[in-house]
Amino acid sequence: MKYKIRQGLDLRMAGTAQREVTALPMPGLCHVRPTDFRWLKPKLLVQPGDAVAVGTPLFADKADERVLVVAPATGTVKEVVRGEKRAIESITIAVNDAAPAVQTVAFDDADTPEKIRNTMLLYGLWPCLRQRPYAIIPSPDSQPKAIFIPCFDSAPLAPDYNLLLASQADDFAHGISILQQLVGADVPLHLCLRDGADNSIFETMQGVNFHYFSGPHPSGTVGPQIHRIAPLDKGETVWYLSPMDVARIGRLFDSHRLGFDKTFALTGPAARKPHYYSTFYGADVSTALHDNLPEGDIRQISGNVLTGKQITDFPTLGFYDYQITLLQEYPERELLGWLLPGFRKWSFSHTFTAWMTQRKPFWFNTSMHGGARNFVMTDVYDKVFPFEAILPLELLKACITHDIEKMEELGIYEVDSEDFALCEVVCPSKTECQQIILEGLKEIKGED
Amino acid sequence: MKLSKISERIGKHFEKGKPLHAFHALFDAIDTFLLTPKNVTRLGSHVRDAVDMKRIMITVMIALLPALLFGMWNVGYQHFTAIGETATGLRCFGYGFLKWLPLVIVTYVSGLTVEIIFAQKRGHEVAEGFFVTGFIIPMIMPPDVPLWIVAVATAFSVLFAKEVFGGTGYNFLNPAIVARAFVFFAYPSVISGDAVWISNAPDAVSGATPLALAMNGSADQLPSAMEMFIGTIPGCFGETSKLAILVGAAILLFTQVASWKVMLSVIAGGWITGALMHIGGLCPATGWQHLLMGGFLFGAVFMATDPVTAAHTSAGKFIYGILVGVLAIVIRVVNKGYPEGMMLAILLMNIFAPLIDYCVVRLTIRRRKILISRKKIQL
Numbered sequence: 044m045k046y047k048i049r050q051g052l053d054l055r056m057a058g059t060a061q062r063e064v065t066a067l068p069m070p071g072l073c074h075v076r077p078t079d080f081r082w083l084k085p086k087l088l089v090q091p092g093d094a095v096a097v098g099t100p101l102f103a104d105k106a107d108e109r110v111l112v113v114a115p116a117t118g119t120v121k122e123v124v125r126g127e128k129r130a131i132e133s134i135t136i137a138v139n140d141a142a143p144a145v146q147t148v149a150f151d152d153a154d155t156p157e158k159i160r161n162t163m164l165l166y167g168l169w170p171c172l173r174q175r176p177y178a179i180i181p182s183p184d185s186q187p188k189a190i191f192i193p194c195f196d197s198a199p200l201a202p203d204y205n206l207l208l209a210s211q212a213d214d215f216a217h218g219i220s221i222l223q224q225l226v227g228a229d230v231p232l233h234l235c236l237r238d239g240a241d242n243s244i245f246e247t248m249q250g251v252n253f254h255y256f257s258g259p260h261p262s263g264t265v266g267p268q269i270h271r272i273a274p275l276d277k278g279e280t281v282w283y284l285s286p287m288d289v290a291r292i293g294r295l296f297d298s299h300r301l302g303f304d305k306t307f308a309l310t311g312p313a314a315r316k317p318h319y320y321s322t323f324y325g326a327d328v329s330t331a332l333h334d335n336l337p338e339g340d341i342r343q344i345s346g347n348v349l350t351g352k353q354i355t356d357f358p359t360l361g362f363y364d365y366q367i368t369l370l371q372e373y374p375e376r377e378l379l380g381w382l383l384p385g386f387r388k389w390s391f392s393h394t395f396t397a398w399m400t401q402r403k404p405f406w407f408n409t410s411m412h413g414g415a416r417n418f419v420m421t422d423v424y425d426k427v428f429p430f431e432a433i434l435p436l437e438l439l440k441a442c443i444t445h446d447i448e449k450m451e452e453l454g455i456y457e458v459d460s461e462d463f464a465l466c467e468v469v470c471p472s473k474t475e476c477q478q479i480i481l482e483g484l485k486e487i488k489g490e491d
Numbered sequence: 492m493k494l495s496k497i498s499e500r501i502g503k504h505f506e507k508g509k510p511l512h513a514f515h516a517l518f519d520a521i522d523t524f525l526l527t528p529k530n531v532t533r534l535g536s537h538v539r540d541a542v543d544m545k546r547i548m549i550t551v552m553i554a555l556l557p558a559l560l561f562g563m564w565n566v567g568y569q570h571f572t573a574i575g576e577t578a579t580g581l582r583c584f585g586y587g588f589l590k591w592l593p594l595v596i597v598t599y600v601s602g603l604t605v606e607i608i609f610a611q612k613r614g615h616e617v618a619e620g621f622f623v624t625g626f627i628i629p630m631i632m633p634p635d636v637p638l639w640i641v642a643v644a645t646a647f648s649v650l651f652a653k654e655v656f657g658g659t660g661y662n663f664l665n666p667a668i669v670a671r672a673f674v675f676f677a678y679p680s681v682i683s684g685d686a687v688w689i690s691n692a693p694d695a696v697s698g699a700t701p702l703a704l705a706m707n708g709s710a711d712q713l714p715s716a717m718e719m720f721i722g723t724i725p726g727c728f729g730e731t732s733k734l735a736i737l738v739g740a741a742i743l744l745f746t747q748v749a750s751w752k753v754m755l756s757v758i759a760g761g762w763i764t765g766a767l768m769h770i771g772g773l774c775p776a777t778g779w780q781h782l783l784m785g786g787f788l789f790g791a792v793f794m795a796t797d798p799v800t801a802a803h804t805s806a807g808k809f810i811y812g813i814l815v816g817v818l819a820i821v822i823r824v825v826n827k828g829y830p831e832g833m834m835l836a837i838l839l840m841n842i843f844a845p846l847i848d849y850c851v852v853r854l855t856i857r858r859r860k861i862l863i864s865r866k867k868i869q870l
Contacts, residue, residue, distance in 0.1 A: 054538065056538075273866065274862065274863045274866050275863075276863050276867075342537065344537055348536065348537045348538045349536050349537075349538075350535075350536070351537065353537070368537075370537055370538070372531065373529075373531045375495060376494075376495040376498075376526040376527050376528075376529055377526065377527045378494060378525065378526060379524075379525065379526075380526070380527035381527070381543070381545035381546050381549055382549060385541060388541035389540070389541055390540050390541045390542045391540050391542070392540070392542045392547075392746055392747045392748065393745055393746045393747055394542050394546050394547065394550050394746045394747075394748065395541055395542070395546070407538040408538075409531045409532050409537055409538065410527070410528075410530075410531060410532075410539065411528060411530045411531060411532055411539050412527070412528070412539050412540065412541045412542070412543055413528055413539075413542075413543020413544065413545065413546075414523060414528050414530065414543070414544075414616050416543075416544045416616075416618060416619075416659070416660060417618070417657070417658065417659060417660025417661060418660050418799075419544060419547070419620070419659065419660050419798055419799055420547065420748075420798050421750075421798045421799075421801075421803040421804075422750055422752075422798070422805065422808070425805055431862065432855050432858045432859035432862055433855075433859065434804060434852060434855055436803060436804075437803075437804075437852055452856045453852075453856065453859075454859055460535075464535065464536050467535050467536045467539075468536050468538060468539055468540055469540045469542075470539075470540070471540070471542045471543055471544055471546070471547050472544060472660070473539065473543065475534050475535050476535065477534065477535035477536070478534045478535055
């Protein structure tokens with residue numbers, strides 16, 4: 044099936060990654076952060092001083108202790124960093140640089156859904172799966188309505204999945220068949236591809252559904268894809284995971300090799316030499332950052348500029364991220380900025396003269412460009428929100444007023460905070476849409 | 492920047508617990524007026540659109556300028572024509588400008604005082620909405636309206652049409668129209684129905700507006716369509732020149748500040764109703780003549796499109812717009828005592844906009860249910 048996304052927006056941002064990969068040397072430290080997993084409450088399973096290898100459980104999910112997050116590297120637990128209210132911020136491992144990041148593990152062949160599930164849980168690959176609604180790790184006992192694999196990323200300066208998956212086509216194919224065995228033949232697997240792109244890795248798969256998407260961002264995010272293909276009703280869940288994680292799962296079951304290696308794109312208007320690096324999850328990426336950081340105040344973001352998290356204390360990528368973006372912090376205040384023509388100001392509206400040069404890549408920075416106001420412009424969200432029969436403004440109002448019944452009616456189960464990222468970008472009232480939706484989802488989850 | 496350093500130094504005295512904290516709203520308003528705001532993204536998206544409410548509002552004011560500048564000239568021109576003098580364009584313009592200046596000063600002082608007091612009380616920044624409201628009010632008042640009436644009307648509308656509901660964004664009535672309606676109902680002798688607004692005209696030449704002429708069945712005495720389109724007819728500052736208003740409409744539509752849905756449907760609603768009334772023999776003026784008369788076009792372009800008081804949903808905007816257009820013409824034709832129906836039509840539809848939205852939201856929820864069940868059957 045082909046789908047054309049009409050409402051959306053591609054930010055033309057400078058700093059696309061060049062297609063070359065630098066292998067980062069073994070880092071001294073590795074930080075595993077429970078905050079990478081939404082709403083997960085960790086139960087710590089290691090102590091400082093413990094020796095760990097790739098696959099050693101570090102912490103379990105308190106809600107279901109079968110869900111484990113494991114060490115992505117071999118070494119010794121150096122420190123458990125705690126923040127406010129003793130919440131674990133990071134488990135820092137001093138990495139043994141002689142041990143490889145991908146290691147062979149021994150387990151009996153998994154041929155039933157039961158065994159596949161237990162092996163995934165045991166080796167810390169279960170958290171690769173996330174479910175909608177809520178974008179959390181699914182319960183091991185749940186059964187999804189479908190599995191979605193978004194095979195391209197449309198976010199600003201997004202990495203090219205073909206490059207991230209280079210030489211992993213076989214692992215990917217094996218991963219698909221493992222997922223099919225895991226959920227059974229009744230649950231469809233949907234591969235969402237970019238129409239007209241090179242999809243050779245994906246198109247050879249058997250027994251899956253191909254969907255071709257075209258149009259601007261968010262055509263490559265899972266929210267609009269689920270909405271077009273299998274919209275969610277109350278009580279239903281779908282799972283989704285990245286193709287890189289599919290390949291990771293495939294490799295474990297095919298050749299018994301476990302690893303959390305990842306190639307990521309270092310991008311952004313402030314990056315000196317944007318290109319790809321290869322390392323593993325949790326690895327300290329200071330070397331890569333150091334090579335790219337220019338003088339001045341630069342924000343480092345794990346992920347893209349729309350939904351990424353700011354890197355503060357621990358220079359590392361999030362579990363689900365394959366991109367780092369470097370962005371200039373807001374330099375200085377301008378005189379009468381609201382009155383000037385604005386030749387270098389990016390805007391979705393045509394209120395600045397910069398619309399004439401909109402096709403050139405822009406140098407964005409972190410300015411809010413204005414103070415927060417009440418909702419005034421009522422039709423800007425509709426232009427970047429590709430969900431049919433969901434009214435973004437009304438849904439935000441329902442979240443703000445804690446009207447749970449209305450949130451459900453308006454379709455909150457189908458959306459996630461990331462689906463409102465573009466609304467947030469274009470909002471002239473500077474409304475924090477993502478945060479509002481996240482709070483709404485939290486409230487709904489508490490009700491269930 | 493030196494100015495930003497100065498602002499930082501002065502700003503310290505307005506922080507909480509400091510002696511000048513009582514005036515922080517005023518300081519913030521001036522500070523963010525002079526310099527772009529200093530806040531950076533913290534939650535969510537790390538980059539934001541450069542547009543903010545200040546930019547939106549200044550765009551609306553730029554769109555109002557052609558009509559205002561023409562209006563200044565025209566007020567002078569009508570005055571000198573009425574007293575039988577010929578004057579240069581510059582002299583006409585100067586006369587109009589001097590008529591406009593006290594009006595706008597009084598409007599802003601009166602309205603902003605209320606705004607700043609409320610911003611201070613609530614701990615908010617001063618919202619920019621009033622800059623447009625205060626710009627529009629002098630444009631829709633008779634040039635000779637007593638200044639104290641303008642001050643009272645503005646304060647009334649800002650206070651009771653906006654601030655008591657929570658400020659810009661929460662109001663359900665357009666404050667500029669409320670100000671005009673206030674003058675109309677409280678001081679009817681000033682803004683009376685069919686007497687023409689010529690500044691300082693001797694009694695002998697005060698005549699009827701084109702609207703009144705058309706309504707009284709003397710359509711043959713109407714100014715020519717071209718005169719009404721260019722705007723060389725008596726009236727208040729903003730509404731006479733349809734050409735200047737259309738230039739403003741083009742700016743609003745191109746910058747995507749105003750909704751084309753509202754604008755188009757108001758005009759369509761008005762034109763169709765006018766045409767039907769004409770065919771039915773109720774009114775001698777034809778559909779397109781109605782569009783050229785009175786404040787219809789000004790209302791359609793600048794007032795019905797107010798995003799806060801119009802319907803918020805896309806489908807609702809069409810319904811809202813069409814009903815504004817229909818009602819404006821119906822009021823005009825049926826109520827001969829007060830031919831200008833645009834103000835009342837917009838006020839009335841402002842009140843009904845939330846109801847329209849409610850219906851659209853319910854229908855959308857139902858449509859969503861149908862869509863989901865249809866997809867289930869497909870799978």
